[in-house]
Amino acid sequence: MATVIFKATEACNAQCVYCDVAHNKKAIREKMPYELLELFFTRVNDYLLAKSDDTMEIIWHGGEPLLLGTDYFAKALEFQQKHCEKTAHRIRHSVQTNLTLFRPEFVPVFKQLGVTSFGTSYDPFTDLRGIGATVDANLYRRKFMESVRLVEREGFSWGMIYVVTKLSLDRPLDIFWFLMNLNPTGSMMFNPVYLRDRSLSHLDITAEEFADFLGAIFPAWWKNRWRMPRVEPFRMMEENLRGSRSMICCDSGVCAKTHFGIAPDGNFFQCGRAMDWGLLGLGSIKERSFVDVLEDPAKAKMLERTKLLGETECKGCRFWDVCHGGCPLDGWLKTGSLMSRSRMCVAKKIFLEKYFEPAVNGNGSQNKTVENCRVSVPGAPASRPSGDADEKQNGAIWINLRGAAGDALMLSGVLKQVADRFPQRKFNLVSRTGLDPILRGHPAVGEIGNPPADTRIMSADYWEEPGYGNRGAEAGRAYQTLARMFGLELPVDECLWTANHAEKDRISFGLPWKAGNLLVCPAADSARKQMSIKKWEELVELLSGSDTLIVQAGKRSSPYIRGTYSLLGLADERELIPLLPRFDAVVTVDNFAMHAAHLCGVPAVVLWGPTDHKVSGYRGQRHFQAAPGCGLEQGCMSSGSRELCCVPCSQEHDHCLDSLNLQEIWGAVGEILAEKNEDPWLGREERPAGRRVEEISLR
Amino acid sequence: MSLRTLVCPYEPELINGFHEREIAVRVDSPSLVREAGNAVRNSGNRLLCVILDSAQPVDAVPFEDGWSGIPILLTAPAAGEFRSIVHKLPLLRSLNLKIYLSSTNENIRDARILSSLGLSCALRIEPGAVDWEALSDLMTYALCGRAPHAPIDPFDYISRNYDSKVHLKWGAVYLDDPEKYFHLDKEKNVALSCKEAVAGQFIGCLDDIERAEPEEIARRTDAWSRNFTGFSPCATCEGFKLCMGSLRPEDEITEGCTAFFSETLETLEALYAQEQRAGKDHVWRL
Numbered sequence: 001m002a003t004v005i006f007k008a009t010e011a012c013n014a015q016c017v018y019c020d021v022a023h024n025k026k027a028i029r030e031k032m033p034y035e036l037l038e039l040f041f042t043r044v045n046d047y048l049l050a051k052s053d054d055t056m057e058i059i060w061h062g063g064e065p066l067l068l069g070t071d072y073f074a075k076a077l078e079f080q081q082k083h084c085e086k087t088a089h090r091i092r093h094s095v096q097t098n099l100t101l102f103r104p105e106f107v108p109v110f111k112q113l114g115v116t117s118f119g120t121s122y123d124p125f126t127d128l129r130g131i132g133a134t135v136d137a138n139l140y141r142r143k144f145m146e147s148v149r150l151v152e153r154e155g156f157s158w159g160m161i162y163v164v165t166k167l168s169l170d171r172p173l174d175i176f177w178f179l180m181n182l183n184p185t186g187s188m189m190f191n192p193v194y195l196r197d198r199s200l201s202h203l204d205i206t207a208e209e210f211a212d213f214l215g216a217i218f219p220a221w222w223k224n225r226w227r228m229p230r231v232e233p234f235r236m237m238e239e240n241l242r243g244s245r246s247m248i249c250c251d252s253g254v255c256a257k258t259h260f261g262i263a264p265d266g267n268f269f270q271c272g273r274a275m276d277w278g279l280l281g282l283g284s285i286k287e288r289s290f291v292d293v294l295e296d297p298a299k300a301k302m303l304e305r306t307k308l309l310g311e312t313e314c315k316g317c318r319f320w321d322v323c324h325g326g327c328p329l330d331g332w333l334k335t336g337s338l339m340s341r342s343r344m345c346v347a348k349k350i351f352l353e354k355y356f357e358p359a360v361n362g363n364g365s366q367n368k369t370v371e372n373c374r375v376s377v378p379g380a381p382a383s384r385p386s387g388d389a390d391e392k393q394n395g396a397i398w399i400n401l402r403g404a405a406g407d408a409l410m411l412s413g414v415l416k417q418v419a420d421r422f423p424q425r426k427f428n429l430v431s432r433t434g435l436d437p438i439l440r441g442h443p444a445v446g447e448i449g450n451p452p453a454d455t456r457i458m459s460a461d462y463w464e465e466p467g468y469g470n471r472g473a474e475a476g477r478a479y480q481t482l483a484r485m486f487g488l489e490l491p492v493d494e495c496l497w498t499a500n501h502a503e504k505d506r507i508s509f510g511l512p513w514k515a516g517n518l519l520v521c522p523a524a525d526s527a528r529k530q531m532s533i534k535k536w537e538e539l540v541e542l543l544s545g546s547d548t549l550i551v552q553a554g555k556r557s558s559p560y561i562r563g564t565y566s567l568l569g570l571a572d573e574r575e576l577i578p579l580l581p582r583f584d585a586v587v588t589v590d591n592f593a594m595h596a597a598h599l600c601g602v603p604a605v606v607l608w609g610p611t612d613h614k615v616s617g618y619r620g621q622r623h624f625q626a627a628p629g630c631g632l633e634q635g636c637m638s639s640g641s642r643e644l645c646c647v648p649c650s651q652e653h654d655h656c657l658d659s660l661n662l663q664e665i666w667g668a669v670g671e672i673l674a675e676k677n678e679d680p681w682l683g684r685e686e687r688p689a690g691r692r693v694e695e696i697s698l699r
Numbered sequence: 700m701s702l703r704t705l706v707c708p709y710e711p712e713l714i715n716g717f718h719e720r721e722i723a724v725r726v727d728s729p730s731l732v733r734e735a736g737n738a739v740r741n742s743g744n745r746l747l748c749v750i751l752d753s754a755q756p757v758d759a760v761p762f763e764d765g766w767s768g769i770p771i772l773l774t775a776p777a778a779g780e781f782r783s784i785v786h787k788l789p790l791l792r793s794l795n796l797k798i799y800l801s802s803t804n805e806n807i808r809d810a811r812i813l814s815s816l817g818l819s820c821a822l823r824i825e826p827g828a829v830d831w832e833a834l835s836d837l838m839t840y841a842l843c844g845r846a847p848h849a850p851i852d853p854f855d856y857i858s859r860n861y862d863s864k865v866h867l868k869w870g871a872v873y874l875d876d877p878e879k880y881f882h883l884d885k886e887k888n889v890a891l892s893c894k895e896a897v898a899g900q901f902i903g904c905l906d907d908i909e910r911a912e913p914e915e916i917a918r919r920t921d922a923w924s925r926n927f928t929g930f931s932p933c934a935t936c937e938g939f940k941l942c943m944g945s946l947r948p949e950d951e952i953t954e955g956c957t958a959f960f961s962e963t964l965e966t967l968e969a970l971y972a973q974e975q976r977a978g979k980d981h982v983w984r985l
């Protein structure tokens with residue numbers, strides 16, 4: 001989505017001490033003339049016609065946009081209706097306002113424009129913001145509260161930014177609860193104050209102070225996150241570390257691709273902040289189209305910054321995914337160069353390591369994890385690496401494992417082969433919630449935790465490796481690619497391994513075992529790899545019989561498949577592994593159970609859709625590969641389009657996995673069961689012969 | 700403006716002057732309960748309930764078979780002797796009755812017993828010396844107790860109406876909600892709460908108010924927002940979403956109420972999460 005920060009005025013009815021517009025430049029007091037406003041909507045339309053799959057968000061910014069008055073917004077609506085007849089449905093409006101001027105008269109025009117939410121800010125401290133020349137804080141607060149009530153009554157959503165200043169540092173929790181109790185219906189964001197005016201240095205905060213401020217309120221949010229989920233940057237950090245990709249412009253690393261700002265005189269800038277600081281001008285709306293601006297060489301240079309930082313200042317940083325060097329203007333503030341990383345980078349790092357990870361990793365049990373490793377792994381380092389040069393040079397390599405539990409199991413297999421061949425080699429593992437248990441106690445893994453600062457970290461993202469996914473090429477298979485990354489000579493035997501393999505099975509005694517026992521595991525980390533519940537239920541109905549027990553395993557939140565015996569939420573990955581050998585067969589998709597079945601030598605019938613069984617499946621398993629019907633030849637989760645894995649399939653009822661023939665799957669399962677001494681399906685009518693599906697040829 | 704439910708004294712002339720309104724009629728004598736209920740029903744209005752303001756404890760109230768079918772809100776100073784309540788239990792259980800008590804320590808204990816006997820009750824929580832820990836225990840019993848028991852308000856109301864995304868007002872439990880109830884005297888003067896009606900604090904005449912709603916009502920409804928014009932103990936309290944500053948203690952020492960409302964919020968969240976999981980985490984299913 002393209003986003004334009006649209007400042008039709010820079011005048012404001014309020015004064016906030018840290019406001020960039022008021023302090024750092026001569027604000028343009030006049031409104032953008034109607035001719036330019038009309039030209040703006042012409043440009044919007046041109047852009048959306050040129051980019052038929054894009055949308056445009058117009059953020060009315062300022063100054064105070066409500067100073068423009070209702071007539072101005074009515075005029076904007078008129079121009080939009082006149083010039084954007086065919087594209088209006090792809091335009092979104094939102095308003096960033098102090099709300100003190102919001103009156104019922106604005107409601108109809110905003111609703112017609114399609115405004116659904118307001119962004120605002122507020123501060124419980126006096127002396128920071130107020131109305132008029134007298135900076136009347138009480139009037140500001142009264143008007144703000146009145147407007148909030150009106151906004152809510154009229155059904156708009158509203159979110160808030162809180163600017164953290166020196167004053168905030170003494171009362172982080174009071175501020176947190178104050179803002180939460182205001183109950184914004186949208187998101188709530190904590191931002192550090194950015195001051196270019198040195199006379200205000202008494203309000204300035206350091207990166208460390210900001211991190212500690214966030215750290216002081218994080219436990220309260222974490223504990224109550226279910227009832228106040230949209231508090232930033234916490235929610236985004238949590239989601240990003242869990243593999244999602246939602247980021248504000250500053251952290252996306254690609255803001256230049258999507259954002260630009262327009263001043264009241266029609267001049268383009270890189271963004272709103274750049275406009276306030278008079279930096280990164282990109283010409284005038286009178287001469288340039290939006291496409292032109294977004295493709296400006298200066299913008300391309302900003303994109304190069306991301307690449308450059310990834311290779312230099314930020315190289316090896318394990319938080320690169322959630323930061324990308326931060327806001328370029330922030331870097332400029334510190335160093336004078338737009339190509340340097342944000343000064344708030346330190347704040348992110350401190351906050352994540354000191355506060356976020358210990359809480360997210362469970363009751364601050366990070367030390368316990370490390371301690372466990374010390375006890376259970378012979379030869380593991382006696383203490384956490386101190387970070388001095390010698391130790392770093394001679395110590396274990398840190399691995400940053402991302403992905404899902406199946407990837408952890410593959411890594412475990414590869415590391416076992418490394419350990420068998422090179423017993424002296426040791427690795428530490430960057431702690432990842434949910435993946436740690438699989439590698440706990442691994443002979444090649446010393447420590448699971450957080451690496452010291454400036455440690456070089458090895459990625460285990462095999463899907464990013466050149467050559468990965470090449471159909472037909474053995475070296476392109478996932479396991480082989482991972483083995484290559486760890487220096488093993490290809491091809492290797494694809495032997496999975498886990499230290500927990502021999503763990504005691506504590507579940508199977510309670511199951512009502514029958515002559516034939518099947519395990520079904522329909523859920524996967526990506527919705528795209530799943531078959532619909534309806535199809536699973538049809539399949540279970542086919543597989544059911546008086547002599548057959550069908551057990552479903554998965555997370556507690558996974559949908560239940562009718563007709564199965566549910567173990568949802570009762571057996572995690574470590575518990576599933578000892579349980580698996582009790583089953584005659586596993587019917588699954590591309591998920592942990594597929595890998596675990598291979599590990600345990602249990603026959604598996606695996607259903608494949610967007611991922612390729614020739615890349616990720618194992619020999620000996622029976623694979624049913626659906627052909628993608630969505631026009632993406634390589635499937636939607638090939639190496640070129642992995643970002644789609646977090647997004648549900650858009651094909652709905654035509655989702656490739658739902659096209660699989662259930663009768664054939666039934667047949668394949670039947671063959672596996674028939675190979676047992678006693679065929680539980682013997683005598684049942686019309687079991688189709690299983691189609692022998694292509695197997696992978698491995699050496 | 701939405702038509703409010705009217706809380707009026709039992710004055711036949713006053714009641715007959717309304718048409719198709721919802722009315723809660725207030726009496727101070729048990730002998731008037733049936734008469735007042737019938738009077739409202741026969742006047743072409745809807746009966747919300749008969750409010751019996753009893754000066755006697757519950758055990759001393761002469762309940763009658765003839766009250767069945769009439770919703771009764773009984774306010775009493777105390778429960779009284781359970782020995783005598785037990786003898787009346789079959790009758791009490793057959794009535795559409797809710798017993799309102801103040802939140803003294805004794806009443807907090809008795810509310811639990813009444814509830815366990817199957818009698819619906821409510822505690823009036825007001826600013827002042829409340830034993831918050833005892834109230835917290837009662838809340839846990841009301842919301843999480845596995846033993847069968849009748850609802851205890853305001854906990855029952857709060858749990859049925861809780862939504863983490865909005866402020867929850869629960870004055871309606873006591874008919875004290877200016878957006879839903881007007882309290883009238885016999886001259887049709889309007890007060891915004893029961894207490895104000897008793898104290899004669901009226902904001903105007905019903906006809907005038909229903910013609911043009913005075914600002915006082917919006918001010919009262921939005922009173923919670925006055926806590927946010929600076930740091931106040933209530934604005935920075937974890938439990939604000941439930942209390943909304945309505946119980947702000949005069950001495951501004953909020954440890955007790957903060958702990959109580961925070962615990963209530965946590966309990967509600969746990970119950971909500973349980974409800975969300977319902978149907979998803981059955982342990983064994985065949």
